[in-house]
Amino acid sequence: MADGQFPYQLSIWNPQSLITPADYETGTTLDGRPSGTGPFKLEKYDIATGATFARNDDWWGGKPNLEKVDFVFSDDIATQITGVLGGQADAIVLFAVVGGDALLSNPDVTVESISGAAHRQLWMNTREGTFTDVRVRQAVALGINRQELLDVVLKGRGQMGNDHPVAPSYEFFDSTQPQRERDIEKAKALLEEAGKAGLAVTMHVPKLVEIPQLAELMQTQLKDIGMDVTLNVISTDTFYDSWCKVYDSEVAPAGCDGGEEFGIVDYGNRGTPDVYLVKAYATGEWNSAHYISEPFNAAVAEYQASLDLAGRQAAIKTVQAIATEDVPYIIPYFYDSLIAYKKNVTGIVATGLGHYYLGSAGFTA
Structure with missing residues (x-):
C-alpha cells in the first residue's frame, strides 16, 4: 500500500520515529538508558522538577556553545513568566496569549510566533440529540464571528479557520475554498427551518489556556441568532470524560462515546493533518461528533495514498469541502505557537510542536 506520509513517519514530529539500539526492550526510557546523537547528553532527570543536559563534545554537528542546559518543569505560566523576567530562566518553550502579556510587551524579550495547525474544535453530536440536522450545525457555524474571535481571544496571533482541520500552513491546503462568513439572518432562518428557533444548549469546555474566553465570546455571539448557551467550564482533570467518556465498539463509529453533545476540545500542532482527519473524523x-461520511473517508484515504503534491491537493480539496458542508466540528481558528527568550539569547531554533534545537544556542555579550 502506498504511504504518502512516509517521510513524516520518520520525522521529529512522530515520537515513534526514534531509531534505538536493537537490544532496547519495550518500556525502556531515555533516563534509564541514555542514547542519542544530539548536541547534549542527559545528565540528570526528575519527573517532577526538571532535567539537566551536558554538552556532547563528540557531536557530529560540531562543539555546542553551551556547557549545560537545564530544563525546569512547571505547569504554571505565571511562574514561567516570572522566571524569565526575573532572570531565573532564559527561555520558555511554549506559552499562550492569555496570561502572556508581560512577555509580549517586554522589550527585553524576543517572542516568536510560529504558524501551524493547532486549533480548537467545537464538536456537535451528529448521531443523536440536538445537532443531528445539518441545518442546525450550519446555523451555529454561521452565527460566530471568526475575525472577532481571532482578534479578541488571540490578539491576532493565528489564522482564521473554516470548519475543517487543514491549516493554511500545510502545502496542500486549498486556498480557493470560500471562507465561511458570519450571517446572522441566514443562521436564524436555518434554525427556524429545523424547528430549533430559540435553541437552548450547554457548552462543555475545559479550563485550559484561552478556551474559557473563547467559549464566553461564542456564547455572546450566538445570542444574536437566538441561541441560549450555558457554559460548563470544567477542570482538565475531569473534562475529557465530557468529551469521550467510554470506548464503544458496538455503535458506529466505534470508539469515542458517552460524552456530551456540545463542547470545545483542544488539538495540538501536527506536521500533517492525518491525526485530525483520521481520529477525529x-x-x-x-x-466526539460521531461523524460518519463514506465520501469523506474515501477522500482521506486518497490523500494518504497520494505520493505527489498534486494528488494530495486534489484529495484535500474534497476533504475540506465535505467537512465544511457537513460541519460536525466548528474550527474557528488555528493559533500560533509562541516561544520567548531573553534578548541576549541567540541561536535557538524552535518548532510549533515545542521542540527546541540548542546546538547553536548561546549568549551575546
Whole structure:
C-alpha cells in the first residue's frame, strides 16, 4: 500500500520515529538508558522538577556553545513568566496569549510566533440529540464571528479557520475554498427551518489556556441568532470524560462515546493533518461528533495514498469541502505557537510542536 506520509513517519514530529539500539526492550526510557546523537547528553532527570543536559563534545554537528542546559518543569505560566523576567530562566518553550502579556510587551524579550495547525474544535453530536440536522450545525457555524474571535481571544496571533482541520500552513491546503462568513439572518432562518428557533444548549469546555474566553465570546455571539448557551467550564482533570467518556465498539463509529453533545476540545500542532482527519473524523477513536461520511473517508484515504503534491491537493480539496458542508466540528481558528527568550539569547531554533534545537544556542555579550 502506498504511504504518502512516509517521510513524516520518520520525522521529529512522530515520537515513534526514534531509531534505538536493537537490544532496547519495550518500556525502556531515555533516563534509564541514555542514547542519542544530539548536541547534549542527559545528565540528570526528575519527573517532577526538571532535567539537566551536558554538552556532547563528540557531536557530529560540531562543539555546542553551551556547557549545560537545564530544563525546569512547571505547569504554571505565571511562574514561567516570572522566571524569565526575573532572570531565573532564559527561555520558555511554549506559552499562550492569555496570561502572556508581560512577555509580549517586554522589550527585553524576543517572542516568536510560529504558524501551524493547532486549533480548537467545537464538536456537535451528529448521531443523536440536538445537532443531528445539518441545518442546525450550519446555523451555529454561521452565527460566530471568526475575525472577532481571532482578534479578541488571540490578539491576532493565528489564522482564521473554516470548519475543517487543514491549516493554511500545510502545502496542500486549498486556498480557493470560500471562507465561511458570519450571517446572522441566514443562521436564524436555518434554525427556524429545523424547528430549533430559540435553541437552548450547554457548552462543555475545559479550563485550559484561552478556551474559557473563547467559549464566553461564542456564547455572546450566538445570542444574536437566538441561541441560549450555558457554559460548563470544567477542570482538565475531569473534562475529557465530557468529551469521550467510554470506548464503544458496538455503535458506529466505534470508539469515542458517552460524552456530551456540545463542547470545545483542544488539538495540538501536527506536521500533517492525518491525526485530525483520521481520529477525529474518519474513525471513532476521538470522534466526539460521531461523524460518519463514506465520501469523506474515501477522500482521506486518497490523500494518504497520494505520493505527489498534486494528488494530495486534489484529495484535500474534497476533504475540506465535505467537512465544511457537513460541519460536525466548528474550527474557528488555528493559533500560533509562541516561544520567548531573553534578548541576549541567540541561536535557538524552535518548532510549533515545542521542540527546541540548542546546538547553536548561546549568549551575546
